Each structure stands twice: as C-alpha cells, then as structure tokens.
Amino acid sequence: MTYRQHEEALNNPVFSIISDAARELSLDSYVIGGFVRDYLLQRGTPKDIDIVAIGSGIELAKLVAKKLPGSSEVSIFKNFGTAMIKFKDTEIEFVGARKESYHRDSRKPVVENGSLEDDQKRRDFTINALAISLNPEDYGQLLDPFDGIGDLKRQLIRTPLDPSITYSDDPLRMMRAIRFATQLNFIIHPESLQAILDNKERIKIISNERIVDELHKILASSKPSIGFALLHETGLLSYIMPELVALQGIEEIEGQRHKDNFWHTLEVVDNISKNTDNVWLRWAALLHDIGKAPTKKFDKKIGWTFHAHEFVGSKMVYKLFKRLRLPLNEKMKFVQKMVLMSSRPIVLSEDFVTDSAVRRLIFDAGEHVEDLMTLCEADITTKNPKKQKRYRNNFKIVRQKIEEVEERDHIRNFQPPISGEEIMKTFNLRPSKEIGMIKEAIKEAILEGDIPNEYNAAYTLMLQKGKEMGLKAE
Ligand code: ATP
Numbered sequence: 001m002t003y004r005q006h007e008e009a010l011n012n013p014v015f016s017i018i019s020d021a022a023r024e025l026s027l028d029s030y031v032i033g034g035f036v037r038d039y040l041l042q043r044g045t046p047k048d049i050d051i052v053a054i055g056s057g058i059e060l061a062k063l064v065a066k067k068l069p070g071s072s073e074v075s076i077f078k079n080f081g082t083a084m085i086k087f088k089d090t091e092i093e094f095v096g097a098r099k100e101s102y103h104r105d106s107r108k109p110v111v112e113n114g115s116l117e118d119d120q121k122r123r124d125f126t127i128n129a130l131a132i133s134l135n136p137e138d139y140g141q142l143l144d145p146f147d148g149i150g151d152l153k154r155q156l157i158r159t160p161l162d163p164s165i166t167y168s169d170d171p172l173r174m175m176r177a178i179r180f181a182t183q184l185n186f187i188i189h190p191e192s193l194q195a196i197l198d199n200k201e202r203i204k205i206i207s208n209e210r211i212v213d214e215l216h217k218i219l220a221s222s223k224p225s226i227g228f229a230l231l232h233e234t235g236l237l238s239y240i241m242p243e244l245v246a247l248q249g250i251e252e253i254e255g256q257r258h259k260d261n262f263w264h265t266l267e268v269v270d271n272i273s274k275n276t277d278n279v280w281l282r283w284a285a286l287l288h289d290i291g292k293a294p295t296k297k298f299d300k301k302i303g304w305t306f307h308a309h310e311f312v313g314s315k316m317v318y319k320l321f322k323r324l325r326l327p328l329n330e331k332m333k334f335v336q337k338m339v340l341m342s343s344r345p346i347v348l349s350e351d352f353v354t355d356s357a358v359r360r361l362i363f364d365a366g367e368h369v370e371d372l373m374t375l376c377e378a379d380i381t382t383k384n385p386k387k388q389k390r391y392r393n394n395f396k397i398v399r400q401k402i403e404e405v406e407e408r409d410h411i412r413n414f415q416p417p418i419s420g421e422e423i424m425k426t427f428n429l430r431p432s433k434e435i436g437m438i439k440e441a442i443k444e445a446i447l448e449g450d451i452p453n454e455y456n457a458a459y460t461l462m463l464q465k466g467k468e469m470g471l472k473a474e
C-alpha cells in the first residue's frame with residue numbers, strides 16, 4: 001500500500017493545521033467517519049469534519065483554534081470529552097480515541113482512553129470507521145481495519161463488531177443503519193437486519209428527538225420509501241408510527257377490496273420527492289391517508305368508505321407531532337392543512353370545474369395552493385396507463401383554471417376589499433357582530449362570483465346589506 005494515496009481528501013488547509021498542532025502536542029490524529037466515507041463516495045465536500053486524537057481531543061482543538069486564521073471559538077463538551085470549532089461553514093469535531101462499554105439500560109457508555117483501532121471498533125458501521133492519517137510519517141494513508149472500502153464497493157451497511165451487541169448497546173444505530181441505507185441506496189447486511197429485528201424493542205430507550213432527526217433524514221432522501229419499508233420490515237415502525245402500520249393490508253368483503261394504503265402512501269412519498277425538497281410537504285404526503293385506518297367501513301351499497309378521513313387525519317397529525325416532539329408551530333399547521341385538503345382538488349378534477357369552486361379552493365389553500373396540487377399529483381399511483389393519463393390531464397386543467405381565476409380575482413392572498421373600520425364608519429357602528437356579517441357576505445359574494453373582487457362592487461354590496469339589516473349610512 002502506498003502512503004499519501006488519499007492526500008487529495010486533505011485539500012482543505014485546516015488538515016495541515018490540525019496535523020501541525022497534533023505534532024506540537026506529540027499526538028497522533030486522524031480524520032474519521034462521515035467525511036472519509038463521503039469523500040470516497042464522491043458525495044461532494046462534506047461540511048462536517050470529525051477528528052480523532054490519540055490523547056486529548058479538547059487540547060488539540062484548543063491549539064488548532066489558535067492556529068486557524070481569524071479567531072475561532074472552541075465549544076467544549078467536557079462530559080463527552082469532545083470539542084467543536086466552527087471554521088467558515090465547516091464544523092470540526094475533536095474527540096480523544098476511546099474504548100467503550102455499555103450498560104443495558106442506557107446508551108451512555110463507560111469510556112476509557114484507547115487506541116485508534118479501539119475507536120474504530122466503537123463506530124457504528126464499517127463505512128463510518130474509515131480513517132485517514134494526519135501524521136507526517138504517513139499523511140494521507142487510509143486506515144481501514146474492517147474492510148469499509150469493500151463495503152463501500154459492495155454497497156453494504158455492516159457493523160464492525162457483532163451486530164446484535166452493536167445495536168443493543170446503542171439502539172439509535174438501528175435508525176442510523178436504515179437512514180444510511182436510504183441515503184446511500186445501500187443494502188443492510190442480512191445479519192445486521194436480523195439483529196435489528198431482534199433488538200427492535202430497544203428503540204424505546206431512544207429519545208423522540210433523536211428518532212425524528214433520523215426520520216427527517218430518511219424523508220429528505222431521494223427515495224424515502226427505502227427507509228420506511230425497512231422500518232416496517234424490521235418492526236421498528238410499530239414503535240415509532242403505529243398509525244402508518246395500521247394502513248397496511250387489504251381487506252375483502254363480498255368480493256370488494258380496497259387498496260393497501262401503506263404501500264400506496266410510500267409510493268406517494270417517493271413521487272412527491274421528485275417534485276419537492278420541502279420536507280414538510282413530504283411529511284404531508286406521508287401522513288395524508290393516516291385517517292383511513294380509523295374511518296374505514298364497509299357499506300353494502302357503495303363498498304369501502306373512509307368517511308371524513310381527511311378531517312380525522314388532520315387531527316391525528318397534531319397527536320403524532322406532539323408525541324414525536326415535532327414542532328407544534330406553523331409547520332404542523334401546514335401539514336394539517338395539506339392532509340385536511342388532500343381530496344379537494346380530486347373532487348374538482350372529477351367534476352366539471354366551476355370558477356367558484358376554484359375560487360374556494362384558492363381561498364382555503366391560500367399561499368399553499370401550489371403545494372396542495374403537488375401533493376394531489378403525487379397521489380396518482382394507479383398502474384392503469386389510461387387512468388393515469390386521465391387523472392394527470394384533469395389536474396392540469398385544474399392548475400390552468402387556478403391560474404386563470406387567480407389572475408383575474410386575486411384570491412390567493414385574499415384581503416377583504418372593505419375593512420371592518422370602513423363598515424363601522426359608514427354605518428356609525430361600534431364593534432359588533434353586524435360588521436362580521438357584512439364582511440362575510442362580501443367575501444361569500446366574491447367567492448360565489450356574484451361580484452368581482454373590487455372595492456366599488458364591494459362598497460355597493462355593503463350599502464345594500466346594511467340596508468337589509470336596518471342600518472343607516474351616515
Ligand atoms: P452525516 O453527518 O451525514 O449524518 P456521519 O457518518 O458523519 O453522517 P455523524 O452523526 O456526523 O454521522 O457522526 C460522525 C461519526 O461518528 C460517524 O461517521 C460514526 O463513525 C460515528 N458515530 C456517530 N453516531 C454513532 C453511533 N450512534 N454509534 C457509533 N458511532 C457513531
């Protein structure tokens with residue numbers, strides 16, 4: 001093996017600074033983990049750099065910070081024995097090489113100082129245990145004791161040590177295995193997969209925040225279904241999102257079957273991921289049918305129904321977000337809104353589309369009308385090419401209509417053409433329910449198309465409504 005074979009991985013000038021600092025402290029140091037993996041996979045230049053020192057990572061970080069041009073702050077996490085430097089848009093993490101052993105009831109290990117190889121053994125996967133030397137005598141040499149390179153070629157997620165112990169020690173690694181399999185489109189080694197199945201229950205000791213971090217990364221991948229299928233296959237999904245698992249299966253009564261809404265959902269998520277990077281819209285795709293399990297009924301006349309599943313589903317979004325500690329802010333409201341409205345454009349596309357129905361759709365969806373259409377288009381999973389074409393075409397018509405109507409009527413960011421204040425002034429009113437009634441009547445008339453969305457027409461209608469209510473204009 002020739003030295004310096006991976007020197008080009010170390011183009012970033014910070015590496016020679018780290019190397020010099022380590023020399024001054026008489027330490028050996030290595031770049032390890034995701035940076036090396038992503039460099040070898042040519043996944044672009046990774047933003048995070050992990051450095052392992054044979055000795056104190058914190059001391060090394062302090063000296064590196066002094067040597068870096070400009071002033072760099074070191075954040076020290078004494079309890080973990082790690083330190084972090086932000087340099088330009090890179091985060092450099094320093095850790096002393098360590099040997100770990102675990103207790104069953106926690107993912108916090110007992111830590112001792114160790115060699116590079118000890119440290120590589122505690123890494124989750126062979127492809128994450130790859131290290132490149134920063135030491136002058138073999139600068140750029142790759143250190144790969146577990147054939148991580150071979151696994152990169154074979155596209156394999158494999159643990160350096162016994163997978164069952166690896167996953168039991170830190171069950172978050174089960175999520176990470178599935179996440180990397182999804183991001184890299186790799187296979188999980190069969191023994192590893194079996195070990196995840198055997199240890200799935202241990203996911204309970206992992207915080208929801210950590211789980212959600214991994215779910216986000218799975219959802220942000222180009223084909224999220226890989227991850228959700230693995231979560232399902234290993235049984236982890238039942239612990240994380242039982243609402244989704246409940247969608248799986250096909251029932252048949254009197255020869256009538258409904259589709260498997262779990263596998264359908266995964267297709268929808270993959271479809272939408274081709275058209276949006278907005279992870280919240282991807283969440284909406286993942287959850288758009290969750291109301292179907294609790295609302296499913298069989299009716300002798302009409303077959304399978306999922307009455308009000310959109311409404312029920314949007315309520316479930318809140319509970320699920322709360323349980324998983326996802327944010328309960330406007331992101332959650334957006335997902336709820338998408339779920340609640342997920343059938344609206346479908347209804348429109350099946351019927352003759354009236355302008356007023358389009359105006360109401362734009363009014364209700366507001367600034368998210370585009371996202372809603374993207375969701376509905378992703379929802380087309382029929383394998384019948386004729387139907388597929390017809391549905392696509394129908395949505396195209398709805399999109400055109402939305403554009404036409406919006407251009408004319410400006411409903412998207414609807415502002416009442418007459419303000420409450422003007423109504424109060426006109427009829428010399430104090431704040432009262434009449435004002436709301438008049439405003440509502442104007443809005444309704446605009447959405448129905450009885451009057452255009454314009455001041456003069458709205459003013460005339462206001463006077464007329466006021467008169468009907470027995471109010472006198474000043
Ligand atoms: P990415 O940054 O793309 O998520 P990464 O591999 O860099 O991928 P990090 O979470 O940044 O992942 O962790 C850096 C390195 O630390 C990993 O490559 C791995 O070697 C090690 N590591 C991280 N989490 C664990 C864990 N739970 N168990 C064992 N090793 C881990």
Ligand code: MG
Binds near residue numbers: 034035048
């Ligand atoms: Mg990283």
